[in-house]
Amino acid sequence: MTKEIKRIAVFTSGGDAPGMNAALRAVVRNASFHDLHVYGIFRGYEGMIDGDLERLERGDVGNIIHRGGTILKTTRSERFRTEEGAIPLTNPLLAFDIDACVAIGGNGTFTGADIFAEEYDIPFIGIPGTIDNDLFGTDFTIGFDTAVNTAIDAVDKIRDTADSHNRLFFVEVMYRHSGYIALNTSIGSGAGSVIIPESSTPIDALVDTLKKGARRKKLFSVIIVAEGNETGSAQDIARMVKEQFDFYDTKVAIIYHLQRGGSPTAMDRVLVPAGLASTP
Numbered sequence: 668m669t670k671e672i673k674r675i676a677v678f679t680s681g682g683d684a685p686g687m688n689a690a691l692r693a694v695v696r697n698a699s700f701h702d703l704h705v706y707g708i709f710r711g712y713e714g715m716i717d718g719d720l721e722r723l724e725r726g727d728v729g730n731i732i733h734r735g736g737t738i739l740k741t742t743r744s745e746r747f748r749t750e751e752g753a754i755p756l757t758n759p760l761l762a763f764d765i766d767a768c769v770a771i772g773g774n775g776t777f778t779g780a781d782i783f784a785e786e787y788d789i790p791f792i793g794i795p796g797t798i799d800n801d802l803f804g805t806d807f808t809i810g811f812d813t814a815v816n817t818a819i820d821a822v823d824k825i826r827d828t829a830d831s832h833n834r835l836f837f838v839e840v841m842y843r844h845s846g847y848i849a850l851n852t853s854i855g856s857g858a859g860s861v862i863i864p865e866s867s868t869p870i871d872a873l874v875d876t877l878k879k880g881a882r883r884k885k886l887f888s889v890i891i892v893a894e895g896n897e898t899g900s901a902q903d904i905a906r907m908v909k910e911q912f913d914f915y916d917t918k919v920a921i922i923y924h925l926q927r928g929g930s931p932t933a934m935d936r937v938l939v940p941a942g943l944a945s946t947p
């Protein structure tokens with residue numbers, strides 16, 4: 668017999684992403700339209716283990732659609748990685764009579780949801796919320812578009828000063844396991860080169876490209892470096908390049924967490940409500 672769902676819980680977990688608040692708003696308002704009670708779990712899996720839940724009404728998610736971060740807060744729960752944390756003797760959501768859960772996050776969040784759902788026979792819906800755009804089954808994740816736009820904006824600004832001073836800039840952007848952000852940032856900002864985890868970039872090859880550019884009278888350049896690439900950090904790469912080719916005055920800019928903040932773009936606000944609106 669299928670169980671009727673009357674009370675749902677929603678939480679954000681892992682790295683925050685611009686648009687998580689808009690997704691939360693959509694979940695709460697849509698659930699309220701369907702007469703469901705919604706509980707917000709604070710601090711991701713930490714809050715789930717601690718029973719840190721509060722009832723959320725329509726008004727509680729007012730004026731958040733444009734805000735970055737997550738009003739529910741988020742954690743990378745170390746406790747949830749332990750067996751006692753992930754699978755406590757009693758389902759911590761039992762006290763609140765939660766029938767189903769909505770998890771907003773990335774890979775780690777979904778893995779946790781899988782473990783929890785199996786252990787307690789509670790259905791989960793995952794909303795892809797991560798700047799990394801590295802989740803299977805969706806073309807885009809909430810936060811990716813904003814993160815890339817923020818990175819491109821930063822590179823546009825760096826380009827101005829690189830051009831004025833005839834400098835070579837290495838700009839390091841997030842993600843340790845995938846070059847999606849770096850690749851899109853480099854294409855969108857017209858960068859000279861990009862170094863990503865998915866392919867190896869020998870320093871000699873990079874120096875050759877720079878030398879060719881210099882021969883064409885390219886007096887400045889911006890190179891995008893993804894956090895987790897094999898060649899090294901932007902600092903390491905800048906030093907290695909300089910040892911072989913010191914034609915350019917070289918600088919490094921690391922923009923990391925800047926990319927996770929800020930007001931979500933239209934795309935990161937609309938991705939989830941559009942999906943919910945199309946459900947019967």
Ligand code: F6P
Pocket residue numbers: 681682743773797798799841842843844894927
């Ligand atoms: O998963 C999102 C992400 O922003 C990655 O791009 C990055 O590698 C990582 O989180 C950084 O995590 P933290 O903010 O915990 O250092």
